[in-house]
Amino acid sequence: MIETTIGIDIGGTNSVIGIVDLRGKVYKTATVPTTKFTDAEKFVAELDLAIQSLLNANKGKFKLLGIGIGAPNANYYRGTIENPPNLPWKGITPLKKLLLNYYNIPITLTNDANAAAVGEMVFGGAQKMKDFIVLTLGTGLGSGIVINGKLLYGYSGFAGELGHMNMFPDGRLCGCGQKGCLETYVSATGICRTVIELTEQGFAPGVLSKYKPEELNSRLIAEAAEDGDPLALEAFEKTGEVLARAIVNTVVFSSPEAIFLFGGLARAGKFLLNPTQKWIEKKTQVFFKDTFQVLFSSLEEKNAAVLGSSALAWNELKKS
Amino acid sequence: MIETTIGIDIGGTNSVIGIVDLRGKVYKTATVPTTKFTDAEKFVAELDLAIQSLLNANKGKFKLLGIGIGAPNANYYRGTIENPPNLPWKGITPLKKLLLNYYNIPITLTNDANAAAVGEMVFGGAQKMKDFIVLTLGTGLGSGIVINGKLLYGYSGFAGELGHMNMFPDGRLCGCGQKGCLETYVSATGICRTVIELTEQGFAPGVLSKYKPEELNSRLIAEAAEDGDPLALEAFEKTGEVLARAIVNTVVFSSPEAIFLFGGLARAGKFLLNPTQKWIEKKTQVFFKDTFQVLFSSLEEKNAAVLGSSALAWNELKKS
Numbered sequence: 001m002i003e004t005t006i007g008i009d010i011g012g013t014n015s016v017i018g019i020v021d022l023r024g025k026v027y028k029t030a031t032v033p034t035t036k037f038t039d040a041e042k043f044v045a046e047l048d049l050a051i052q053s054l055l056n057a058n059k060g061k062f063k064l065l066g067i068g069i070g071a072p073n074a075n076y077y078r079g080t081i082e083n084p085p086n087l088p089w090k091g092i093t094p095l096k097k098l099l100l101n102y103y104n105i106p107i108t109l110t111n112d113a114n115a116a117a118v119g120e121m122v123f124g125g126a127q128k129m130k131d132f133i134v135l136t137l138g139t140g141l142g143s144g145i146v147i148n149g150k151l152l153y154g155y156s157g158f159a160g161e162l163g164h165m166n167m168f169p170d171g172r173l174c175g176c177g178q179k180g181c182l183e184t185y186v187s188a189t190g191i192c193r194t195v196i197e198l199t200e201q202g203f204a205p206g207v208l209s210k211y212k213p214e215e216l217n218s219r220l221i222a223e224a225a226e227d228g229d230p231l232a233l234e235a236f237e238k239t240g241e242v243l244a245r246a247i248v249n250t251v252v253f254s255s256p257e258a259i260f261l262f263g264g265l266a267r268a269g270k271f272l273l274n275p276t277q278k279w280i281e282k283k284t285q286v287f288f289k290d291t292f293q294v295l296f297s298s299l300e301e302k303n304a305a306v307l308g309s310s311a312l313a314w315n316e317l318k319k320s
Numbered sequence: 321m322i323e324t325t326i327g328i329d330i331g332g333t334n335s336v337i338g339i340v341d342l343r344g345k346v347y348k349t350a351t352v353p354t355t356k357f358t359d360a361e362k363f364v365a366e367l368d369l370a371i372q373s374l375l376n377a378n379k380g381k382f383k384l385l386g387i388g389i390g391a392p393n394a395n396y397y398r399g400t401i402e403n404p405p406n407l408p409w410k411g412i413t414p415l416k417k418l419l420l421n422y423y424n425i426p427i428t429l430t431n432d433a434n435a436a437a438v439g440e441m442v443f444g445g446a447q448k449m450k451d452f453i454v455l456t457l458g459t460g461l462g463s464g465i466v467i468n469g470k471l472l473y474g475y476s477g478f479a480g481e482l483g484h485m486n487m488f489p490d491g492r493l494c495g496c497g498q499k500g501c502l503e504t505y506v507s508a509t510g511i512c513r514t515v516i517e518l519t520e521q522g523f524a525p526g527v528l529s530k531y532k533p534e535e536l537n538s539r540l541i542a543e544a545a546e547d548g549d550p551l552a553l554e555a556f557e558k559t560g561e562v563l564a565r566a567i568v569n570t571v572v573f574s575s576p577e578a579i580f581l582f583g584g585l586a587r588a589g590k591f592l593l594n595p596t597q598k599w600i601e602k603k604t605q606v607f608f609k610d611t612f613q614v615l616f617s618s619l620e621e622k623n624a625a626v627l628g629s630s631a632l633a634w635n636e637l638k639k640s
Contacts, residue, residue: 131475145573147467147474154467154575155451156611161572164605166565168489176605245486252481253465253573255474285484285496291476 001063002027005317006051007310009112010034010071012086015043017050018306019062022314024123026303027062028054040089044098066106068313069095070115070305077157079109085175108316112136112305114151114160116297117144118315119308120260125298132258133250134297135162137265140175141183141190147254163187165249167242185242188218188264194235195221206231222268236268240275247276248283251292262297262304269296321383322347325637326371327630329432330354330391332406335363337370338626339382342634344443346623347382348374360409364418386426387419388633390435390625397477399429405495428636432456432625434471434480436617437464438635439628440580445618452578453570454617455482457585460495461503461510467574483507485569487562505562508538508584514555515541526551542588556588560595567596568603571612582617582624589616 002021009016011034018029030050037043055062073084079096081087096107110118117134120126126134130149136142141163145152152159163183164176171180172193184190196213199205206229211220224232247259265272276294299307322341329336331354338349350370357363375382393404399416401407416427430438437454440446446454450469456462461483465472472479483503484496491500492513504510516533519525526549531540544552567579585592596614619627 129475147472148470150468152467152574155449155577156575156608158607158611159573159575161605161607164572165569166603169487169561169565176607178603178605241489245489249485249569250573252484253479253570254472255476255479257475283486283498285481285498287478287481287496288476291478 002061003065004062005066005068005310005313006064007306007308007313008047008067008069009115009305009309010069010081010087011305012072015047016306017047017054018303018310019054020307020310024307024311026306026310028058029303029306030054035088038088040093040095041098043089044095044102047099048102064103064105066108066313066317067099067103068115068118068309068311068316069099069107069109070112070309070312071095071109072112074109074111075157076108076110076114076151076153079107081109106313106316106320108312110151110312111142112308113142114144115308115312116142116262116299116304117146117151117308119299119304119311120262120297121146121149122311122314123299123307125260125295126258129257131254131256132260133162133254133256134260134262135186137187137261137263139187139189139264141187142263145254145256162246162250165246167245182242182246186239186246186265191218191221191235191239191265192216194238195231198231198234198238203231203234208232218265218268222271225268225271233271236271237275239265240272240277241279243272243276244279244283247280247292247294248285248288251288252285255288256292258293258295260295260297262299266296267301322381323385324382325386325388325630325633326384327626327628327633328367328387328389329435329625329629330389330401330407331625332392335367336626337367337374338623338630339374340627340630344627344631346626346630348378349623349626350374355408358408360413360415361418363409364415364422367419368422384423384425386428386633386637387423388435388629388631388636389415389419389427389429390432390629390632391415391429392432394429394431395477396428396430396434396471396473399427401429426633426636426640428632430471430632431462432628433462434464435628435632436462436582436619436624437466437471437628439619439624439631440582440617441466441469442631442634443619443627445580445615446578449577451574451576452580453482453574453576454580454582455506456583457507457581458583459507459509461507465574465576482566482570485566487565502562502566506559506566506585511538511541511555511559511585512536514558515551518551518554518558523551523554528552538585538588542591545588545591553591556591557595559585560592560597561599563592563596564599564603567600567614568605568608571608572605575608576612578613578615580615580617582619586616587621
């Protein structure tokens, strides 16, 4: 039998389940439509069915050692999902407890960006690092901070919300109610706002002018940049400048060995990285020069979320 | 015999030596004029003489277990002081090694803000805390960050330079060469710059107008605020706003239980704290509300630096 853990990535639309071995090989995956289940207990029953069906199709092949779950608004200490704006369950859902009704093995729950960081540490580019940060650049900006080889949870359990680092005293309005948060500039959504803002400021609209604001996305902007569109390139330049300031702020705080970029906006590759590096060169204090790297996540994007969740389970097993 | 450690606070003008017991009682102190010794070896010889003279005056009373040193630009890992702008020794001074020629007991060296944080943890208001931050508001802004009960050094050994957190994309010029660093706004020097800036912007000059810019200091501004001077009060308002944004940025990063304020500017008390609290109320994300406190250091200021250095030695002894 192959020793495995199960990684579960709970998303607003779908949740993905995967069976993963210690080296990060993903054997089988299944999908459960999260939106279909307004009742969390029924959702967990469906998760169990999907897991059983994966195991039954390979009877006797897998030995299950633990389950790791990445979910928005998850609390590691309490094993709960708390007031998630993008999931169908209101209030506090004791997900770990519900799943323990089905599985008598260690179950660990954390937020999705933390799971991405553990994934990077166990299976990705941070395998030899003790101090690093993962930034997930999707609809918002999530972050997982590893210090001395451990995820940082802080006093409240909610440490590592770098998407809400204040970058401008009176900047863009954020979903959190504050103004000037990092994620309103540096995320798949943030760069769209930058394109719209630049257009409003009179920057000559190029190929992107054929899209309505609500049709824009970071992929289209990256494609326009690929074609040399000046507006798209300027949007990446502005994004890189804010991202560089944020990265330097993480460096003066915890001095990580590397900052990993991951998620939708990170797919833009050099269009994001080049301006970011240029501004980091300009903005880094002399005493921190060359003490850190900015890298892309080395996890295969297709399986990254499941790998991160499964890594969480492996990491927890290592502790005990 | 009373078990003690020696705390040494190395400052640009004077260095202070103190004999301290496990409960933080400071028995004896002595002062060595740092500026007199351009040769670090001679400085260390003088430190030794001063320590011997303290011990001889109380023969047989003290058992010495360790030495802790707080110094600007100190590297904990290497036991060195590296390129300090405000000390007479250029380049890299192997201070720990030099002192080990005289004392065969554990010697620990860290920067002064880190020593203040350990002082708070061992003898001050953070005795029951595992996650907290100390901000020292003097000529610059120093910081010591404690995570899970341990000082944060990071990959480079230089973590915790919050004075250089970027607060404005194109703000005031800092001594580090960058623009918009926190310490150019929030420090004894920073608030003087704010007073000068407000005056230049046409804010009615009050009692502070009798001082030349180079005569201003944070004590005079606090006294003017005490007298109800609108310019001084506005300067504290502006300082509190930037400090609040910086504190919220530390909260979204590491979620500390408390942020302690210490040093010259902190002496302004409520004039600094009230606007800071007001802006924290406004600027804190809902999910971090009431998860942290802003407190003044509870160490007696006269002995704080020596206590911090001595605490470093006690803390190191506890580890072994």
